[in-house]
Amino acid sequence: MEKEKQVKEVLSAKNKTERDQKYNEYVKQVTPKHSCLKNTCNAFWTGGIICTIGQGLTYLYMSFGLDKENAVLYQIISLVFLSVLFTGLNLYPRIAKVAGAGSVVPITGFANSVAAPAIEYQKEGQVFGIGCKIFTIAGPVILYGIVSSWILGLIYYVLGLLGIV
Amino acid sequence: MEYIKAFVVGGLICAAVQILMDQTKLMPGRIMVILVCLGSLLGALGIYEPFVEWAGAGASVPLIGFGNSLFKGVKEAVDKDGFIGLFKGGFTASAVGVSAALLFGYFASLLFKPKMKD
Secondary structure (H helix, E strand, C coil), X not given: CHHHHHHHHHHHCCCHHHHHHHHHHHHHHHCCXXXXXXXXXXXXXXXXXXXXXXXXXXXXXXXXXXXXXXXXXXXXXXXXXXXXXXXXXXXXXXXXXHXXXXXXXXXXXXXXXXXXXXXXXXXXXXXXHHHHHCCCCHHHHHHHHHHHHHHHHHHHHHHHHCCCC | CHHHHHHHHHHHXXXXXXXXXXXXXXXXXXXXXXXXXXXXHHHHCCCHHHHHHHHCHHHHCEXXXXXXXXXXXXXXXXXXXXXXXXXXXXXXXXXXXXXXXXXXXXXXXXXXXXXCCC
């Protein structure tokens, strides 16, 4: 009831600024309030657990006789695999609901963002469905990762030529 | 001890990003791009690699670590091959993570059916 009254107020507002102000007030009121502290705590422990699992996997692969560099690579493959599996089983979105940034920041968040649209858009075909949509998030991440590291690499290269680095 | 470091450092990075997300309402996609770019910048400044050495998976599992390894790859390739290394290093460094995500993601799209969002 309260909401309808507010909507009417927004619609009946005389000039544009007044309407904008009323509308913003209305949006503010109906937007669900999140406890910032709770979100932050959840992101902390979920993100922490994912990193701890990563550390455990690294030690596991090192115990198989791999050197550290390769152990880390297998750790990445394992985390990506688990994340894609959890995405396929529809468990990752449930984790993400609680974890927030804890599920976005680790490499598992990247793997999720690759697998989720690929599964979602499979009906649109191999090329324009899976093929395009698999890069929805991965594309920008790879693009800007390559661009930023290329530019910084160029600076490093030039500084090297000048004998500074 | 290494586990505690990984937990606390990884957790703190995620918590900091959560605060950023709550304050700015940035979407996860943008957050990931920012983290990767930040990682390659911190890598270029020589800050992140010692941090990874110290914190292990706590620093390498977050996407900042992915950005760091991108720059590390470019740097190593430039040291080895000179100018052409600029075009080689990034993809070399990110090859495993990106390939794994694409391959498993593709196989998952063949195996799993889309689910209704709840």
